[in-house]
Amino acid sequence: MDWENLESILYxxxxxxxxxxxxxxxxxxxxxxxxxxxxxxILLHCLNRKERGMFEAHFFRQLSPNxxxxxxxxxxxxxHTYLHRSRRKLRQAHVRVVxxxxxxxxxxxxxxxxxxxxxxxxxxxxxxxxxxxxxxxxLATMGDQRMMSELMGVSGFAFRFKISDKTTYAxxxxxFDWRHTLSTFMEELGYKVSILCGxxxxxxxxxxxxxxxxxxxxxxxxxxLPFIRKYVDTGKPVLYFDTLATSPHVHEWTLIYGYDDNKRxxxxxxxxxxxxxxxxxxxxxxxxxxxxxxxxxxNEVKKESKVGRAIRQLRFAVSYARSGCDYRPMTVYLSYTxxxxxxxxxxxxxxxxxxxxxxxxxxxxxxxxxxxKQYAAKFLKTVPLTGEAMRLVLLASEAYLQAxxxxxxxxxxxxxLRNSTLLSPExxxxxxxxxQKAKEFETAAIGYLENALSTWNREENINE
Numbered sequence: 159m160d161w162e163n164l165e166s167i168l169y170x171x172x173x174x175x176x177x178x179x180x181x182x183x184x185x186x187x188x189x190x191x192x193x194x195x196x197x198x199x200i201l202l203h204c205l206n207r208k209e210r211g212m213f214e215a216h217f218f219r220q221l222s223p224n225x226x227x228x229x230x231x232x233x234x235x236x237x238h239t240y241l242h243r244s245r246r247k248l249r250q251a252h253v254r255v256v257x258x259x260x261x262x263x264x265x266x267x268x269x270x271x272x273x274x275x276x277x278x279x280x281x282x283x284x285x286x287x288x289x290x291x292x293x294x295x296x297l298a299t300m301g302d303q304r305m306m307s308e309l310m311g312v313s314g315f316a317f318r319f320k321i322s323d324k325t326t327y328a329x330x331x332x333x334f335d336w337r338h339t340l341s342t343f344m345e346e347l348g349y350k351v352s353i354l355c356g357x358x359x360x361x362x363x364x365x366x367x368x369x370x371x372x373x374x375x376x377x378x379x380x381x382x383l384p385f386i387r388k389y390v391d392t393g394k395p396v397l398y399f400d401t402l403a404t405s406p407h408v409h410e411w412t413l414i415y416g417y418d419d420n421k422r423x424x425x426x427x428x429x430x431x432x433x434x435x436x437x438x439x440x441x442x443x444x445x446x447x448x449x450x451x452x453x454x455x456x457n458e459v460k461k462e463s464k465v466g467r468a469i470r471q472l473r474f475a476v477s478y479a480r481s482g483c484d485y486r487p488m489t490v491y492l493s494y495t496x497x498x499x500x501x502x503x504x505x506x507x508x509x510x511x512x513x514x515x516x517x518x519x520x521x522x523x524x525x526x527x528x529x530x531k532q533y534a535a536k537f538l539k540t541v542p543l544t545g546e547a548m549r550l551v552l553l554a555s556e557a558y559l560q561a562x563x564x565x566x567x568x569x570x571x572x573x574x575l576r577n578s579t580l581l582s583p584e585x586x587x588x589x590x591x592x593x594q595k596a597k598e599f600e601t602a603a604i605g606y607l608e609n610a611l612s613t614w615n616r617e618e619n620i621n622e
Contacts, residue, residue, distance in 0.1 A: 159403075170409075204251035205244055212237060213244045224235070225568055246440060250378050273416030273425055274299065286526045286531070287315050287331075288411040288429060293340075295427070296395050296413060297347070300453065304347070306415050312467075313343045315485030316530050317475040320483060320496040321503045321523070326515040328522035332496050333367045335485045340397075350457050354385050354450045362447035364401055364409055367487035367494070369447050372571035383448060386442075387415055389452035398399060399449040403443060404430035407577045414450070444533045468541045469614065472551070472607050475534070478602040498604065501597035508590035514580050518590075521574035528565045531600070534558045543614060551611035564596035 184269075188261035202210060208230070213219045215229065216237075223237040228544040230237070270391040285291045290309050297304055310316040320330035337353055344351045356362050356375030363370075375381060389396050395413040403410040407429055415434075416425035443611055482496035504523075507513050538555040541548070568589050580587075 168437060189451060202248070204247050209240055209244045209247070212240045216241060216380060222588075234374050250380075250443070270387070271416075271418040271420060272387070274390055274393055274395050276395065276413070276427070280416075284356035284429075285310065286429075286522075286529050290315050291429075292397055292411045292413050292427070293343070296397060296453065299415075300393075300397055302347075307484050307533055307536040309532035310530065311540070312346055314340075314471070314474050315480065315613060316537050317478050317533040318483070318496070318530065319478075319498075319500045319527060320494050321500040321507075323493040323495055323503060326504065326517075326519045328408075328516075328519040328526075329365055330369070330496075330500075330528055331523070332365050333485070333487070333494055334483060335371075335400075336368055344453070345457060348457050350454045351451050352385075352454055354382065354448065355446040356381075358444070358446045358448070363446050363487050365447060366489055367429055367492040369449075370487060370489055371447070374483050375448060377443045378523070379439045380450065381441050383417070384437065385450055386417055386453065390417055392413065394453055395447075397451040398426065399445075399447060400437075401445055401447055402437065404435070406430075406574060407524075409447075424526060427615045464542045468543065469611065471537075472541070472611055473585060476604055476611065479600070498597060498601055501593055501600070505590045505593050505597075508586045515586065517572060517577050517579060517581055517617065518575075520572045520581075521569070521577070524565055524572060525574045528562055528569050531558050531562045531565065534603075535562070543610065545613075545617065547610045547614040547617065550613060551608045554603040554606035554610065557599050561599035561603065566591045566598065568592050568596075 202213070205213060212226050212230070215226050221229075223234045223241070226237045227234045278293065279295045279298065283294065283298075285294075285306055290306075290313055294304055294306060294309050307316075320333060322330050337355065341351060342352065355369075355372045357369045357372045358377055359374045368511040386396050395415040397470075398412050398414045399409065400412040403412070410429050411552070412429075413427045414424050415427065417423070418425075422439045423435075424439070424442060426435055426437050428435045433575070479497045482499060483494075488491065507515050535555045535558040538551050538558070541551050543551055571585060571589065
């Protein structure tokens with residue numbers, strides 16, 4: 159047998175297996191073994207020449223990594239890296255074969271690389287609600303520059319407010335129906351989107367309350383890479399939920415704006431790294447919470463007057479404040495309070511001696527909601543109403559700014575930093591008082607908006 163030739167090795171293994179099965183007079187055993195080695199033959203073609211050579215040397219010729227390093231004039235560490243990569247590729251290729259996908263040939267495949275030139279995104283345009291921030295940057299890169307006050311207001315994120323019922327974790331910021339919210343928001347802006355989402359089986363899923371309705375998927379690169387290539391190749395970045403965000407963030411929305419098949423990595427934005435970063439193809443495939451979205455085409459925006467659209471957005475703000483979010487997790491141990499009642503929940507966490515408020519979560523919650531309320535105030539000033547109704551809307555805007563002042567004091571006491579120090583009783587009491595004042599101001603704002611809507615409806619009926 160020629161140990162330098164993979165075909166010879168596989169032929170030898172198959173022949174000896176056939177002879178053994180013949181002796182055992184067991185045709186089923188013969189078939190199983192034959193299929194096994196045929197599968198090995200197919201799988202090894204996913205490796206490039208160097209990976210395949212090292213794999214053969216180690217697993218068929220039983221050479222040590224030191225011996226292989228000497229053969230290839232490289233380091234033992236490099237050999238271990240190649241063998242690790244080969245195992246991973248074979249594992250992924252095995253999934254492809256089982257699922258009936260055609261095998262990839264590592265040595266013969268054509269490598270591609272592409273990068274989208276993102277538009278400038280100054281700090282003044284960015285917001286901590288990265289779901290909206292990344293959509294804004296995505297649109298700007300496609301030549302559609304939108305004011306952030308419009309994006310925050312039209313999406314409703316300027317008026318959203320949600321707190322975990324457990325303690326002051328920051329996860330409430332992310333708990334909403336991702337697919338429906340993205341689709342309807344983009345439709346509102348005049349775009350159609352495609353979404354690829356899923357949760358990995360047998361993996362710890364972050365933000366399960368948001369992902370529990372996602373289908374269970376396999377950790378294979380072929381499930382995500384064609385989607386990314388499709389949009390990047392046409393000059394469009396892809397919205398991506400990154401569970402490897404740079405500290406102090408745990409996970410955030412990002413944009414994938416390029417890929418490199420040779421390096422096996424994608425280019426990704428990161429809220430803490432203006433220059434961006436890279437993630438490996440393996441990182442993408444093994445992200446336990448998969449969510450990617452690309453913009454397909456412009457849609458015709460529904461014919462609706464600016465006033466009619468504004469009225470609808472004000473109604474959303476009032477409804478959300480009074481009744482909360484209509485998205486409810488199915489997982490029984492996950493629960494959240496939203497709208498004005500979220501203030502009561504937050505204050506309750508501060509006043510309850512048996513609850514240990516999460517200091518880190520407090521920092522992110524206060525920072526995000528300070529900014530959101532600021533945009534609520536800005537958005538309301540752009541509402542195209544007139545007369546008494548507009549006066550009431552402007553009063554609501556001012557009330558939101560007063561709520562912001564109280565939340566800012568909470569944020570200054572508890573900045574968004576990695577900190578595990580427990581809150582002192584004095585700090586908890588001060589925060590509870592500030593949150594109570596913030597609630598009173600925002601409640602007043604909602605009252606003004608309710609009166610504005612009633613006034614506008616009354617005036618419209620008179621005019622008719």
